[in-house]
Amino acid sequence: MKAEQVCVCKSGKKYQDCCQIFHNFKSKASSCEQLMRSRYSAFICQNAEYLLATYHPDFCKKRSIASLLEPSSAWVNLEIIAATTLGDTGFIEFKAWYFKDEKLCCHHELSRFINNDEQWFYCDGEFYPIDLSKLKRNSPCPCGSAKKYKKCCL
Numbered sequence: 651m652k653a654e655q656v657c658v659c660k661s662g663k664k665y666q667d668c669c670q671i672f673h674n675f676k677s678k679a680s681s682c683e684q685l686m687r688s689r690y691s692a693f694i695c696q697n698a699e700y701l702l703a704t705y706h707p708d709f710c711k712k713r714s715i716a717s718l719l720e721p722s723s724a725w726v727n728l729e730i731i732a733a734t735t736l737g738d739t740g741f742i743e744f745k746a747w748y749f750k751d752e753k754l755c756c757h758h759e760l761s762r763f764i765n766n767d768e769q770w771f772y773c774d775g776e777f778y779p780i781d782l783s784k785l786k787r788n789s790p791c792p793c794g795s796a797k798k799y800k801k802c803c804l
């Protein structure tokens with residue numbers, strides 16, 4: 651992603667004013683939501699170093715960098731549904747939309763984050779199944795195209 655492009659984390663800001671400073675370790679995310687967004691954009695940018703650095707070592711289970719990146723997924727949209735912080739623990743519920751075999755799919759997760767020494771880390775998450783047949787035909791398509799679902803990915 652180029653510095654002057656709009657950041658893929660859907661913040662609406664330019665990459666250079668958004669996740670780039672985290673991705674190149676010039677600054678630290680000040681909230682778990684910011685960390686979550688910067689990890690989402692790091693997945694898209696294939697920045698394995700950043701993903702590992704922000705994955706809590708007690709939870710990382712020494713997964714290989716390759717398995718973290720899963721290049722088969724084409725992420726298209728991120729929706730933060732709820733963000734809660736209780737002291738050093740944060741919870742974020744989100745839906746991340748992607749295409750697999752040209753079909754729109756959704757990863758719905760409640761993620762847990764821990765703040766350790768002024769640094770937020772991703773710990774683990776609970777995954778929810780999603781029923782795409784419940785999406786309303788006339789609502790905006792979750793892929794982020796701004797078209798109606800029935801005219802887009804349905």
Ligand SMILES: [Zn+2]
Pocket residue numbers: 657658659660661665668669670687688691
């Ligand atoms: Zn960003």
Ligand SMILES: [Zn+2]
Pocket residue numbers: 791792793794795799802803804
């Ligand atoms: Zn769509």
